[in-house]
Amino acid sequence: MNKRKFGLALTSVVAAGAILGACGAKDKEEDKGKDEPAKGAETTEKADGNFSIAMVTDVGGIDDKSFNQSAWEGIQEFGKANGLTKGDGGFDYLQSKGEADFEPNLNKLVRRDFDLIFGVGFIMADALTDLAAQNPESHFVQIDAEAEGDNVVNVLFKEQEGSFLAGVAAAKMSKSGKIGFVGGMDIPVINRFHAGYVAGAKAVNPDIEVQIKYTGAFDKADLGKLTANSMYSSGVDVIFHAAGGTGNGVFSEAKERKKKDPNADVWVIGVDADQYEEGKIDDKTNVTLTSMLKSVDKAVVDLANQGKEGEFPGGETLIYGLKEDGVKLADSRGAIPEDINKIIAEYAEKIANGEIEVPADVTAKDKK
Numbered sequence: 123m124n125k126r127k128f129g130l131a132l133t134s135v136v137a138a139g140a141i142l143g144a145c146g147a148k149d150k151e152e153d154k155g156k157d158e159p160a161k162g163a164e165t166t167e168k169a170d171g172n173f174s175i176a177m178v179t180d181v182g183g184i185d186d187k188s189f190n191q192s193a194w195e196g197i198q199e200f201g202k203a204n205g206l207t208k209g210d211g212g213f214d215y216l217q218s219k220g221e222a223d224f225e226p227n228l229n230k231l232v233r234r235d236f237d238l239i240f241g242v243g244f245i246m247a248d249a250l251t252d253l254a255a256q257n258p259e260s261h262f263v264q265i266d267a268e269a270e271g272d273n274v275v276n277v278l279f280k281e282q283e284g285s286f287l288a289g290v291a292a293a294k295m296s297k298s299g300k301i302g303f304v305g306g307m308d309i310p311v312i313n314r315f316h317a318g319y320v321a322g323a324k325a326v327n328p329d330i331e332v333q334i335k336y337t338g339a340f341d342k343a344d345l346g347k348l349t350a351n352s353m354y355s356s357g358v359d360v361i362f363h364a365a366g367g368t369g370n371g372v373f374s375e376a377k378e379r380k381k382k383d384p385n386a387d388v389w390v391i392g393v394d395a396d397q398y399e400e401g402k403i404d405d406k407t408n409v410t411l412t413s414m415l416k417s418v419d420k421a422v423v424d425l426a427n428q429g430k431e432g433e434f435p436g437g438e439t440l441i442y443g444l445k446e447d448g449v450k451l452a453d454s455r456g457a458i459p460e461d462i463n464k465i466i467a468e469y470a471e472k473i474a475n476g477e478i479e480v481p482a483d484v485t486a487k488d489k490k
Contacts, residue, residue: 172204172206172211172212173204173237173238173426173429173430174206174210174211174212174213174235174236174237174238175197175200175201175213175236175237175238175239175240175422175426175429176197176213176214176215176216176231176234176236176238176239176240177193177194177197177214177215177216177239177240177241177242177422178215178216178218178223178224178227178228178231178239178240178241178242178246179193179194179215179216179217179218179242179243180218180224180242180243180245180246180340180366181218181219181220181221181243181245181339181340181341182243182340182341182366182367183217183341183367184215184217186340186341186366186367186370187367187370187395187397187400188366188367188369188392188393188394188395188397189242189243189266189366189393189394189395189416189418190242190243190366191395192394192395192416192417192418192419193240193242193265193418193419193422194215195419196418196419196420196421196422196423196426197213197214197215197240197422197426198213199419199422199423200213200422200423200426200427201213203423204430210234210235211235214231214234214236216230216231218246221245221249224241224245224246224249224250225249225252225253228241228246228249228250228253228262229253232253232257232260237261237429237430238261238262238263238425238426238429238434239260239261239262239263240262240263240264240265240422240425241262241263241264241265241269242265242266242418243265243266243267244266244267244307244309244310244311245267245307245309246264246267246269247264247267247268247269248269250262250264250269250274251269251270251271251274254269254270254271254273254274255270255271257273258271258272258273259273260273261273261274261275261429261434261436262274262275263275263276263277263422263425264276264277265277265418265421265422266278266279266311267311268439271436271437272436272437273436273437274436274437275425275434275435275436275437275438275439275440276438276439276440277418277421277425277439277440277442278439278440278441278442279416279417279418279421279441279442279443279448279449280314280441280442280443280444280448280449280480280482281311281314281315281318281364281414281416281449282314282315282317282318282321282480282481282482283318283443283444283449283473283480284318284414284415284416284444284449284450284451285314285315285316285317285318285319285322285362285364285414285449285480286318286319286321286322286325286469286473286478286480287322287414287450287451287466287469287470287473288318288319288322288362288391288412288414288451289301289318289319289320289321289322289323289324289325289362290322290323290325290326290462290465290466290469291322291360291391291411291412291451291454291458291462291466292319292322292323292360292362292389292391292411293322293323293324293326293327293330294326294327294458294462294465295359295360295389295411295458295462296327296330296359296360297359297387298357298358298359298387299327299329299330299331300330300331300332300333300356300357300358300359301323301330301331301332301333301358301359301360301361301362302332302333302334302335302350302353302358302360302361302362303315303316303319303320303332303333303334303335303361303362303363303364304335304336304337304346304349304350304353304361304362304363304364304365304368304369304372305334305335305336305337305363305364305365306336306337306338306339306340306364306365306366306368306369307336307338307339307340308336308338312336312364312365313482313483313484314482314483315362315364315393315414316334316364316484317480317481317482317483317484318480318481318482319332319362320332320334320484321480321481322469322480325469326465333353333356333358335349335352335353337349337365337368339365339368340365340366340367340368341366341367341368342367342368342371343367343368343369343370343371343374344371345368345371346363346365346368346369346370346371346372346374346375347371347372347374347375348371349371349372350371350372350374350375350376350390351375354375354376354379354388359387359388359389360389360390360391360411361376361389361390361391362390362391362393362414363390363391363392363393364393364414365393369392369393369397370400372390373390373392373397373400373401373409373410376388376389376390376401376409377401377403377409380403380407380409381403384407388409389409389410389411389457390409390410390411391410391411391412391413391414392410392412392413392414392452393413393414393416394413394414394415394416394418395413395415396413396415396452396453397410397413397452398410398413398452398455408455408457410457411454411457411458412451412452412453412454412457412458413451413452414449414450414451414452415449415450415451415452416448416449417442417447417448417449420448421440421442421448425440443473443474444470444473444474445474445475450470451466
C-alpha cells in the first residue's frame with residue numbers, strides 16, 4: 123500500500139462543558155469492570171446520528187499524566203462536544219497492562235461497534251494492523267507508528283522539533299553544564315525526542331554534557347527515580363524525560379531533593395502534556411521547568427471530526443510538527459527568563475519556516 127504523508131494543521135473544536143479528569147477518583151470507581159458489558163446485560167443501542175469513538179492505551183495506562191492521558195482527553199473532548207456519554211454508543215477506553223492485551227482490547231472495541239478506534243503507542247502497530255485486516259469495515263487510527271490498512275490512518279509527530287526547543291531551554295538554564303535525557307523504550311519515537319533534545323542543547327552550547335539513559339519501560343516509576351537520582355548526583359541539573367509513567371519517578375526524585383535543599387538546582391522538563399502540576403511542591407516551589415507538548419488530544423479530535431463528517435482519510439499518514447502547531451513548549455510560568463524565551467522563540471520560527479532541519483535519528487554512540 124502506497125501511503126501519502128503530509129503535515130496537517132490542527133483545527134480548533136469547542137467542547138461543550140468541562141473536560142472530564144482522566145484520573146479522577148470518581149472516574150476510577152466508575153471505570154472498574156467496564157472493559158466489557160456485564161454478563162447478562164444488553165449492549166446499549168447507539169442513538170441515531172451518534173458517532174462513537176474509543177481508544178486502547180499502551181502499557182503506560184490512562185492516568186500516565188502524559189501520552190495516554192492526552193489521547194483520552196481528546197476522546198472526552200469530542201464526546202462532550204457531541205453530547206455523547208461514556209460507554210457503548212458514545213466514547214470509552216480499554217487499558218492495557220501488557221502487550222498481550224493490545225489485540226484482545228482492540229477486538230473488544232470492534233465487537234462493541236465503535237465507529238472509530240484509536241490505538242495509542244508505537245508498540246501497538248502490529249496488533250492494530252492485524253485487526254484492521256480482519257475487520258475491513260471498521261476504521262482505526264494508529265498514533266505514533268505506521269500500521270497497515272486502507273481503513274487505518276496513522277498519526278505521527280515531529281517530536282524532534284519540540285525537543286530541540288527543550289534542549290535549548292535546558293542548556294541555557296543549566297548552571298552545571300550537565301543535562302540529562304531519560305527515555306522509555308529504545309524505539310524510533312523516543313529516539314526522535316532524544317535526537318532533537320541533544321541537537322537543541324548543542325546548538326546553544328556545543329560544550330554541554332548530555333547524559334542519556336533508556337530505562338526500557340514506560341510504566342516503571344521506580345526506574346525513573348533511580349535514573350534521575352544517578353544523574354542529579356553526578357551534577358546534572360536539568361532532566362528531560364520521554365518515558366511515560368516511568369517519568370513520574372523523575373519528578374519524585376527532583377521534588378525530594380528540592381524539599382531537602384530549597385537551593386538545589388534541579389529541574390525536570392515534562393513530556394506530551396503540560397506536567398506543571400507533577401512538579402509542584404507548594405504554592406511557591408515547582409521543579410517543572412517546562413514541558414514538550416505533543417498535541418495528541420487535538421489530533422484525536424481532528425480525526426474524530428473527519429470520521430464523523432464521512433471524510434476519514436484511510437490509508438494516509440498525517441504528520442504534525444511545529445509548523446502545524448503539533449508540538450511546542452508549555453508556558454514555563456516564569457521559570458524560564460524572558461531573554462531565554464526569546465532565544466527559544468527564534469529557534470522555533472527557524473524550524474517552522476524550514477531554515478533549521480532537526481535530526482530525527484540517533485546513532486548507537488549517541489545512545490550511550
